[in-house]
Amino acid sequence: MTPEQQAIRQAAKEFVAKKIIPHAAEYDKSGEFHAYLLEAAKPSGIFAMAVPQEYGGLGYGPLTQALVLEEWGYGCAAMGTTLSASILSMEAVLTAGNDDQKRRFCKPMLSAGIGAFALTEPAAGSDAGAGVATAVKSGGEYILNGPKCWITNGGEAAVYVVFAATDPAQGAKGLSAFIVERGLPGFIMGDREEKLGLRSSNTVFFFLKDVRVPVANLLGKEGEGMKIAMETLDLARPSIGALAVGLAQRCLDECVKHLRKRYPAKSYPGETLQFDLADMQIAIEGARQAQHHTMSLREAGKPFSMESAIAKTLGTAVAMSVTSQAMRLMGSHAYTSEFGKFMRDAKVMQIYEGTNQIQRLVIARSVLAPPKAPAPTMKAAAE
Ligand SMILES: Cc1cc2nc3c(=O)[nH]c(=O)nc-3n(C[C@H](O)[C@H](O)[C@H](O)COP(=O)(O)OP(=O)(O)OC[C@H]3O[C@@H](n4cnc5c(N)ncnc54)[C@H](O)[C@@H]3O)c2cc1C
Structure with a gap:
């Protein structure tokens, strides 16, 4: 580890000892989302640790991120999952998005907002290409329809990466990925799952009913989902x-x-x-x-x-x-x-x-x- 990585790890240890460990059992018991954590983490900008510096984030490399995540896992895996799932959604945009998409998607993370990655459906878990969610192009928009389940941060995210078929006949090859901002009409939120573990990590089912997203929100090309x-x-x-x-x-x-x-x-x-x-x-x-x-x-x-x-x-x-x-x-x-x-x-x-x-x-x-x-x-x- 470089001296900088050692300092980052030490700061993460201290944050976990003060802000995570003392609250983990209480949130595990209630199963409520640990919303306080987003506020507590704001000054450090840690929810933007994977956001590149050019977009205003901390720009930590993969190994440094892993050091922080290990500390969060040490404190509470449910809280660590909130952070890691948010990074997961961001990675999709950083991997396939254009500059405008990266800027828009990363923005909420700069103020400790979180993202969600929505691939799984009731009939499509391991076989992710078996989903029924669709995206139909209509003028300058895509209209999204279908169910998503077991989505971490799903009820709390500011922004989502949602996978839906633009060409259902092609199966996995017809899947596309979209940025979906929170609060759009037709985004119907289900109840949070009462889980055996990771209880305070927010996991939900939601349904997309004629949700319209601009064509500019398609990540990569159609079929690259x-x-x-x-x-x-x-x-x-x-x-x-x-x-x-x-x-x-x-x-x-x-x-x-x-x-x-x-x-x-x-x-x-x-x-x-x-x-x-x-x-x-x-x-x-x-x-x-x-x-x-x-x-x-x-x-x-x-x-x-x-x-x-x-x-x-x-x-x-x-x-x-x-x-x-x-x-x-x-x-x-x-x-x-x-x-x-x-x-x-x-x-x-x-x-x-x-x-x-x-x-x-x-x-x-x-x-x-x-x-x-x-x-x-x-x-x-x-x-
Ligand atoms: C707490 C929690 C959080 C989650 N968060 C997210 C999220 O943020 N976003 C998201 O999109 N999804 C999320 N998921 C869904 C998760 O990714 C899926 O549950 C997982 O991919 C497995 O799918 P499944 O549950 O439908 O199981 P199935 O696919 O039905 O699998 C059942 C069993 O069959 C086995 N199996 C299936 N196919 C094969 C095969 N080809 N060869 C060998 N064995 C096989 C599996 O290993 C498993 O043991 C979450 C799930 C949980 C429980």
């Missing part, structure tokens, strides 16, 4: 790995705190227990390195699609296993609603932003890809 969605998810998946690593580290730290209290005289009883704790830390550190590696590849402009899928799969698997191990080591003391939050929050990370089975398909595609031809030697090139 699936490509934009997949490229965006590639960029964003290591962030889920970062949140998961933060969650796992916090769970282990809390577990150790409990064990120290419970066994004060001997401090750490039994070699087996020590080995268990060591194995948990080994797994966390491995997952942390996997997502740092992915972010470094991305910063270096190298391919990182497989590594991105690995960072997400590994991080979330480690979070799930560490939370389960901690419960075993602590027994009934961990079987509370408050401690159980770690496990409840970890579980969903294996599902959203592409399930871990879908990540395995991505990884397998790379593993099974025909070997690349070796670069020609000087002698062969000369011949």
Whole structure:
């Protein structure tokens, strides 16, 4: 880490200790959206950490963002998800948008507004091309119709990236992506989901009924929606790995705190227990390195699609296993609603932003890809 990254991480740690950890359990219990957080984060501009400096944001690189997200995951995965899902939506615009679109989309983030990425539909989860939402061009507008479900930040966002078919007969190849500003007529908001975990992260169903957006809000070209969605998810998946690593580290730290209290005289009883704790830390550190590696590849402009899928799969698997191990080591003391939050929050990370089975398909595609031809030697090139 550079000195600047160390300072950013330290600032994130302090923010999390003061503004996130003290409120996490209360919001988990109520399931209400943690709206106070947007206000609390405003002075730091952290909701604009991924907004490039030319658009007025902090312009943090991928690795620096991951450091911040790990700290937020350490504090509360639900609150971290609000930030990461907002970045996910922004990545779609930064990947495929033109200058005007980037400027318009990024603007709310500069005052701690949030974005939402709306791909999933009741009949289209892993198979994102199976959706029924449509976008029909009419003069200078597209008219959007159809359902979207399980949308993080959906009820709270200032701006959305919505995927809908401009050519339904083409399936995935007929999907397009649109910027949709909040408050348009015909945007019918459903109730928030009462979830098992990430309870204070806002997740909603909404329906688009003849929602009109200007043609200028089409991202890229018609039919490029699936490509934009997949490229965006590639960029964003290591962030889920970062949140998961933060969650796992916090769970282990809390577990150790409990064990120290419970066994004060001997401090750490039994070699087996020590080995268990060591194995948990080994797994966390491995997952942390996997997502740092992915972010470094991305910063270096190298391919990182497989590594991105690995960072997400590994991080979330480690979070799930560490939370389960901690419960075993602590027994009934961990079987509370408050401690159980770690496990409840970890579980969903294996599902959203592409399930871990879908990540395995991505990884397998790379593993099974025909070997690349070796670069020609000087002698062969000369011949
Ligand atoms: C809390 C939460 C927040 C979310 N936030 C968002 C959001 O902001 N935006 C958004 O667009 N979506 C969001 N989602 C939706 C999420 O991305 C989908 O739930 C996910 O893609 C899986 O789709 P599904 O739930 O329909 O499961 P399905 O696709 O029905 O899958 C069910 C099971 O079948 C497996 N499976 C499916 N296809 C295959 C295959 N080809 N090979 C092997 N196994 C397969 C899956 O891995 C899974 O285990 C969110 C979901 C949750 C729970």
